[in-house]
Amino acid sequence: MQADPRTNLSNQLADTLTNRSVSPDEKRELTITFRASYAEKARLEQRCSGVVQSDYIRARLFDYPLPHPKLVIPEVNRQAIYELKKIGNNLNQQTRAINEAVKIDSQPLTNEVKSYLKTLEELTTLLEHTRQSLTQPTVEGQRNDYQSQG
Template identity: 70%
Template sequence: MTQPDPRTALSNQLADVLSNHSVQPEVKREITVTFRVSSDEKARLEQRCIGVVQSDYIRARLFDYSLPRSKSIIPEINRQVIYELKKIGNNLNQQTKAINEAVKVGYQPLSNEAKEYLQTLKELAEILEQTHRQLTQTIE
């Protein structure tokens, strides 16, 4: 079984952390349903759905799912920082994976320098994770 691309894996991991795990069950939804509402009804719906995807809210109310959690509103500056952190994290994961793969196939003995580099990468990954947690905690 092949490992997913590190960039994709990290991106998915960050997306999971940032995303709101909405209503259940997780199924592929292929059919679109539309309906008309008055302006007052639209205003009430928008008020109730602040920070929540409207379709998730409506689905929860119609089908007795648990109501989705309100998503955190992330300031633009934090979104930019998170984007940059994702890019750095992707690069770190790619480098770590390359070193580990090289060691597995025997191309490169794991020298002290490489071991120190791997440790530095792990420490940077932890710092990125902590920074991400701090950015999202200040929002809630």
């Protein structure tokens, strides 16, 4: 069974906050700079993909847990997800209206109505799977690329 995407995001946020926390006696007040070649900078940026560079360097240098990359969803996916949510809301409203009409005997529960409700349920499931596919590969792809570089 696959975990709920909201749970995954909540866990990622909690992990990120945990990795970035600083105890009061370890307040970061100093700035450290160093020189690097263009090749080294490019390599660092590649390894950090989606992670704040200072967090990555600190984790590697002081053996802290590597921070998780930020959730990055391309703009086209965000727009598609928005539209899918709107369609899903409409399907849910239709389902609720039909169920309410059947409940108060305004609409008989015929085989045709049952079939329509089943179709609405299948469409809702398909929309949810599509929405997940728009977010999941991006997150997993970044995490796998990041971990293989570490």
